Amino acid sequence: MNVSAKDMGTGKEQAITITAPNKLSDDEIEQKVKEAEIHAEEDKKKQEEIEVRNNADSMIYTSEKTLEELGDKVDSDKKESVEKLVAELREMVAGDDIPAIKAKTEELTKLVQEIGAAIYQQAQQEQAQQQGEAGSQEEPKTEDEPIDADYEVKD
Numbered sequence: 001m002n003v004s005a006k007d008m009g010t011g012k013e014q015a016i017t018i019t020a021p022n023k024l025s026d027d028e029i030e031q032k033v034k035e036a037e038i039h040a041e042e043d044k045k046k047q048e049e050i051e052v053r054n055n056a057d058s059m060i061y062t063s064e065k066t067l068e069e070l071g072d073k074v075d076s077d078k079k080e081s082v083e084k085l086v087a088e089l090r091e092m093v094a095g096d097d098i099p100a101i102k103a104k105t106e107e108l109t110k111l112v113q114e115i116g117a118a119i120y121q122q123a124q125q126e127q128a129q130q131q132g133e134a135g136s137q138e139e140p141k142t143e144d145e146p147i148d149a150d151y152e153v154k155d
Contacts, residue, residue: 001017001018001019002015002016002017002018003015003016003017003018004016048098049098052098052101052102052105053093053101055102055105056089056092056093056101056102056104056105057093059089059105059108059109059112060086060089060090060093060108062112063082063085063086063108063112064086066082066112066115066116067079067082067083070115070119073119073122074115074119075115075118078111078114078115078118081111082108082111082112082115085104085107085108085111086108088104089101089104089105089108092104
């Protein structure tokens with residue numbers, strides 16, 4: 001590879017040539033490609049294993065964070081179930097049973113999603129009750145009544 005540089009102020013130019021100390025022959029290149037193809041399946045399995053472990057770690061963190069943020073709003077039985085699953089999943093991540101780690105991660109994910117859905121449903125019910133109480137105090141309005149409003153047209 002040739003590299004050259006020219007100083008625009010002085011007009012001086014320098015060049016350098018970079019060469020590899022030992023170049024691979026075509027046979028060596030072909031051998032490396034074959035080795036890569038042979039190990040492609042192993043690499044794919046290793047990548048899947050790493051992704052499953054990362055997903056499990058992420059779900060453990062998410063579960064703990066959810067329980068911490070929601071605190072007393074979570075039913076004690078569900079909280080205990082999540083804590084138990086988190087402990088089991090932590091032990092599994094240290095092992096090599098990838099299908100079991102995957103299954104336990106999915107189980108934990110479903111449980112945390114159920115907790116989240118229950119919290120949002122509870123919040124909606126509370127909001128509906130508050131609106132119901134506020135609505136009973138106000139004079140009922142119908143959609144057919146006109147609304148008087150002042151407006152100004154601007155160009």
